[in-house]
């Protein structure tokens with residue numbers, strides 16, 4: 001195969017961006033051959049861009065069975081990601097799912113099983129993994145240069161959203177339609193990077209506030225505490241209700257520290273491991289000598305386009321996959337644990353089988369209210385899915 005034929009399910013905010021990238025040939029060796037949406041107006045918009053060069057479907061199963069595509073991009077509301085993913089793998093297709101991989105981990109176990117059996121490629125749109133700053137932080141942490149990890153603190157409050165955003169779709173910010181708020185919609189990126197760089201926690205206690213800054217039933221503010229198998233701790237703070245917001249990631253280890261904020265990465269390397277120094281030094285207050293380097297990152301990497309290119313190159317040329325779909329369950333486990341911990345007002349251990357979260361979620365879905373004041377809208381998304 002020297003060209004990968006893509007179909008997209010869901011031509012809303014995000015699917016429209018993928019359509020533009022593919023149709024305008026920004027991804028070498030990839031071609032858009034089919035699109036699918038339930039809504040006539042979205043199909044009409046797609047047709048106004050792509051004309052007769054692609055096939056149009058209302059029923060995604062027809063598109064999967066059409067023989068016109070080798071890979072499908074799933075850009076529908078989250079609950080459908082694993083449902084369509086399972087059907088696509090069963091149809092023998094490669095799958096690139098939007099984040100999050102789904103809403104609850106139990107369903108993802110099933111998806112991963114079907115994906116493995118299919119032997120096809122499973123990718124996830126964790127576009128922030130293309131950011132060179134996060135890649136550098138991961139390299140420093142994973143190479144052991146920071147020593148034994150102590151703490152990882154992420155304040156990510158720059159996901160500001162207005163009520164118009166929440167009113168732009170009936171599914172948004174409801175338990176039945178979306179299955180959560182800032183954790184399931186905006187933060188999959190940071191929860192993924194948190195674990196990609198620092199590893200998986202084994203305990204979470206979180207405090208979520210529901211509809212604190214918006215007329216919504218799901219969480220729009222979260223403060224979470226995490227513990228790791230080596231004794232390290234973490235704090236994760238997020239909201240869609242604070243302006244201006246902060247995006248600051250700070251990682252401390254026994255040999256140094258990383259701080260990333262406003263595009264600048266500060267790396268402080270200690271001249272010796274503090275665990276040694278702490279007991280060897282006879283001086284009560286003297287700090288360890290250190291050297292600090294600052295790197296300014298001029299850009300955030302290729303983001304969505306970078307993942308599209310990597311997914312295509314992986315299938316056509318065997319390039320290592322930057323964001324495997326199988327990684328999606330990690331951030332989702334953390335996200336589910338944060339909500340569960342709030343509902344139970346107790347810490348939650350990881351890994352767990354997801355049953356308890358599923359039970360609580362079913363109760364929330366039963367009481368989920370249909371939204372009023374919906375003004376359906378597809379936004380011009382250029383640049384708006386990035387946090388600074």
Ligand SMILES: NC(=O)c1ccc[n+]([C@@H]2O[C@H](COP(=O)([O-])OP(=O)(O)OC[C@H]3O[C@@H](n4cnc5c(N)ncnc54)[C@H](O)[C@@H]3O)[C@@H](O)[C@H]2O)c1
Nearest residue numbers: 010011012013014015037038039075076077078098099385
């Ligand atoms: N990676 C990112 O940076 C990023 C940014 C925005 C959104 N997303 C993700 O993309 C997904 C979609 O978000 P959005 O903002 O584009 O939503 P949206 O509501 O704007 O678009 C969803 C589209 O899916 C269509 N759809 C729903 N059910 C369908 C079905 N059964 N068959 C065919 N089409 C169907 C809807 O008609 C709609 O046009 C979400 O999961 C979201 O998390 C990712």
